[in-house]
Amino acid sequence: MSGIHLNDREPTMREVAALAGVSLKTVSRVINQEAGVSSELNERVQNAVRQLNYQPNTTASNLRRADQRTATIGLILDDVSNPFSSVLHRAIEDVASQHRTLVFAGSSGDDPKREEELILALAARRVDGLITVPASRASGELKQLQRLGKPVVFVDRLATIHTADSVTVDNRAGGSAAVRHLAAHGHQRIAFLGDIHDLWTAAERYLGYVEGLAMAGLRLDPSLVRQDVRNMETAEQAVLELLARENAPSALFTAQNLITIGAIHALQRMGRQHQMALIGFDDFLLADLLDPRVSVIAQDPARLGRLAAELLFARLGGDTRPTQQIVLPTRLIARGSGEIPIT
Amino acid sequence: MSGIHLNDREPTMREVAALAGVSLKTVSRVINQEAGVSSELNERVQNAVRQLNYQPNTTASNLRRADQRTATIGLILDDVSNPFSSVLHRAIEDVASQHRTLVFAGSSGDDPKREEELILALAARRVDGLITVPASRASGELKQLQRLGKPVVFVDRLATIHTADSVTVDNRAGGSAAVRHLAAHGHQRIAFLGDIHDLWTAAERYLGYVEGLAMAGLRLDPSLVRQDVRNMETAEQAVLELLARENAPSALFTAQNLITIGAIHALQRMGRQHQMALIGFDDFLLADLLDPRVSVIAQDPARLGRLAAELLFARLGGDTRPTQQIVLPTRLIARGSGEIPIT
DNA sequence: TGATAGAATGACAACGTTGTCATTGACTAA
DNA sequence: TTAGTCAATGACAACGTTGTCATTCTATCA
Known part of the structure; x- marks a missing residue:
């Protein structure tokens, strides 16, 4: 048998609605657990969801959503396989998962070119925020970051930008x-x-x-x-x-x-x-x-990562205090x- | 100054089109480097893009696109900070980056519950494929994987599913x-x-x-x-x-x-x-x-990761050969x- | 009984992009 | 000159979802 292949198309809310005999919007309400759906329709929709194996499409959802949240953050390390970096990564992931957020992890290899590529790729996918161990300190990348228009937290290293939170050691x-x-x-x-x-x-x-x-x-x-x-x-x-x-x-x-x-x-x-x-x-x-x-x-490193992630999610939660520059002792x-x- | 905050909204192709005095579709053509745009309009669009700092929105793009590709894959490890896992991760990332693909990395902690959560979260974001070090061997997860309807490659460990490629050692x-x-x-x-x-x-x-x-x-x-x-x-x-x-x-x-x-x-x-x-x-x-x-x-581990990623991208490239079960010697x-x- | 409030549901547009197809205009060949 | 070809461009719908608002229905109160 050959590898699992793409379905023609995944089931959509529209199909669920048709099967359950309700409107598209009602399905949306059930999926998002909004109030105001009778338990009978709720039941019918749930059944249709199970029957069709419906999987929500976050990508379409967040295109329409008002807050534009993708429940996704970016993480740029120098090398995901470096023991220090990978512990940092894990700590960040743990905080992110509490916020039901997934982490795009990438290695810059301390190469400003690759770093910029990663930033652009993350920006294109509209991550909610970015945690980065900056490779370059120059302002070229600074501009890229600000273009993101999303909260950015520097961890382990600083870059020449004063509009971002940071967590470093002394x-x-x-x-x-x-x-x-x-x-x-x-x-x-x-x-x-x-x-x-x-x-x-x-x-x-x-x-x-x-x-x-x-x-x-x-x-x-x-x-x-x-x-x-x-x-x-x-x-x-x-x-x-x-x-x-x-x-x-x-x-x-x-x-x-x-x-x-x-x-x-x-x-x-x-x-x-x-x-x-x-x-x-x-x-x-x-x-x-x-x-x-x-x-x-x-x-x-675990503490560095945790603090950085907590700062990021605080910003995402609406925290508008002045930027923090946390410096931990060694x-x-x-x-x-x-x-x-x-x- | 407080942290970088969200723009009201990021510039869209529509705004670029307005500024360049062309149609939306022409901007799309320029961004995607499709043939058949006069160099004059091309120029005008490029200028508008620069002026507005336009960033493509992959999320919207792949909603509409025919191939439904997100240029994103999922990777589920037992623990991203384990030295073995993180080397695997890096090898996979290196192959992915050659395909201009970003990697969602997550740690299952060898907990089937968390593993399933991750699979669902990845499915919701419509990753193109999944590489996983399976925590559970039961079919509950198998079903979840197949629900994905996307190519899946097992690495390091096997699960009881015969419709997926795998790379393990003896x-x-x-x-x-x-x-x-x-x-x-x-x-x-x-x-x-x-x-x-x-x-x-x-x-x-x-x-x-x-x-x-x-x-x-x-x-x-x-x-x-x-x-x-x-x-x-x-x-x-x-x-x-x-x-x-x-x-x-x-x-x-x-x-x-x-x-x-x-x-x-x-x-x-x-x-x-x-x-x-x-x-x-x-x-x-x-x-x-x-x-x-x-x-x-x-x-x-680097070889394991590389082979697994290459298998995955081969599938994504249309490879329909029978599933491969690669076993490397120790x-x-x-x-x-x-x-x-x-x- | 009739008016009214409130809860439940649905119709429709919109998010930012790409696919399809029509339109325009310039150029070529008879 | 005229028909025909082809390249360039744009209008419009569609992807799968959510926000807004209208509609329906039931229960409640004067």
């Missing part, structure tokens, strides 16, 4: 704390490995790194800074290079979850995991089972790798 | 191989820890476990079987209990990624990770950096934990 304080923690254990040569420098989080964490160095009275050595590290593999490569230098760092601050994991690969490959101190930004599964256990600046979890003293 | 062979591998290292008391027993994958892997024991000539001891292990925490608890038994197992076969991680937590907590052999089903990030390195039955990756000999 990346700078986190980065600074990581560096000072390492300095407190005697490290003076602390390397920084960060994501694409144009990303807001990467930039903020770098700023935190610089501030932390300054607060600890340490000199910033540009040769210990590796920006635009895109993934685990390049992170591993970058750390291998740092280790091979004649004037190698004694500690690493890896400013993103996959970069941290790449760095650990490099350290273990060279058998240096017990000499080189390491603090990663963002906690990850199994960080507490590695040897040494990995110290991190932890965020709570938490340094000392597990061992960040407490390796200088040798 | 769970039974994988489970069997894991057990025989452990047996070959001298283990006779091999425990099984699996997900909800009603899930197709969990059942198949258990079957593989039983077959593997039989092939190795080992006796099945029901007291070494823990089914319905729902998450990391219960897995950890279950392993702790197994370790405390007077007749404890000498090896574990953990039949799902999070169960494996929970088990590792328990083993490390008790300091038994170097005595107790362990093979997990499904590979995971950092498995190769733990001590001992974790042996696994690896699948390729691969045993021996890293150490599965090769710990019996003491």
Whole structure:
């Protein structure tokens, strides 16, 4: 047998009405549970619905509806398969489902082009609102967002637009704390490995790194800074290079979850995991089972997602308060790798 | 300033037409890049579109369109934040984006009720097709799926419906191989820890476990079987209990990624990770950096997702070949934990 | 009894778009 | 010149639903 194929056409309210012997509008009333339908007609319509296997067509409904609601929101992440992003996604979905809303999820891959495509595609489908981890900070995308004319919430990262709510963590304080923690254990040569420098989080964490160095009275050595590290593999490569230098760092601050994991690969490959101190930004599964256990600046992605979604649905519910810029604290979890003293 | 709010109404083709001084239909032709519009009118319409910031309304478009396509598919996973699921998701998204299609992603939480809600919500939005990791195998959901009247592809798990394509891995062979591998290292008391027993994958892997024991000539001891292990925490608890038994197992076969991680937590907590052999089903990030390195039955979730999406889009493209039941092999990756000999 | 209120139901238009078909006008061939 | 062809354009209906308003019917009150 071949795959399930399209019906000629799905049953419509009109057909239900005909079968039940009532008007189209009465069927509409029953489907939408409006008051003022006699229980007899109600019954007849329900039966016809069951008999025909009628399924409401939200698409047609929301075309006509006054509020223009599609019960659909858009979510643009950098990568749905990144552990951080996917936890964010799940938290948002949970809030959305309480509002009987479905979520379009897409990965921008941190590519402004793809991001814009996604925004346009979501706009064309008339999502009620958008939650996004913005890839670009430029105003080109800002215009696109505003064209949407729908509530927008930034999560995890900010963009240069002040007419939107946002939920982020204090990346700078986190980065600074990581560096000072390492300095407190005697490290003076602390390397920084960060994501694409144009990303807001990467930039903020770098700023935190610089501030932390300054607060600890340490000199910033540009040769210990590796920006635009895109993934685990390049992170591993970058750390291998740092280790091979004649004037190698004694500690690493890896400013993103996959970069941290790449760095650990490099350290273990060279058998240096017990000499080189390491603090990663963002906690990850199994960080507490590695040897040494990995110290991190932890965020709570589930909370970020939940708050972002709640902000969005508050707007959809008519909330017109001034835009909120929620900033959550980070938490340094000392597990061992960040407490390796200088040798 | 308060959050971005809804425009009174978004510009329509009618307004564009008025501004450009052409008919509605001509605007439609320009937007859809149909042939037969003079370059002069084309120009005028394009200008009007820009001027008004017109955004096409796919929702209205596909209501009228003959093919009834929404350029939207549904994806139901057990949990979008599970590492396995999220990689699957990303692979599907990548294929979908090549077809200019957006993906509705939802988590069933392996709850048939929630799964059915999602199916209905997707049906109401008239998705072009559905890819699902089915939670329930019963026909109640089967009917719902068929009501959709749209192509459905099962991925990772099967359900009792033979009119759909599917992409799965050979769970039974994988489970069997894991057990025989452990047996070959001298283990006779091999425990099984699996997900909800009603899930197709969990059942198949258990079957593989039983077959593997039989092939190795080992006796099945029901007291070494823990089914319905729902998450990391219960897995950890279950392993702790197994370790405390007077007749404890000498090896574990953990039949799902999070169960494996929970088990590792328990083993490390008790300091038994170097005595107790362990093979997990499904590979995971950092498995190769733990001590001992974790042996696994690896699948390729990205490939599963890609194939599933390609099957779906083939159907949408008119492919009417018999349904395909693709079964991919698994691969045993021996890293150490599965090769710990019996003491 | 007749007037009136109120509840139940339905007719019809409209949402923003595309499919169908008619109309216009320019160009070609006999 | 005239018939015929073809390309460009537009008028109109339709997709499946909901909002508005009119109509019908029953119950209630003076």
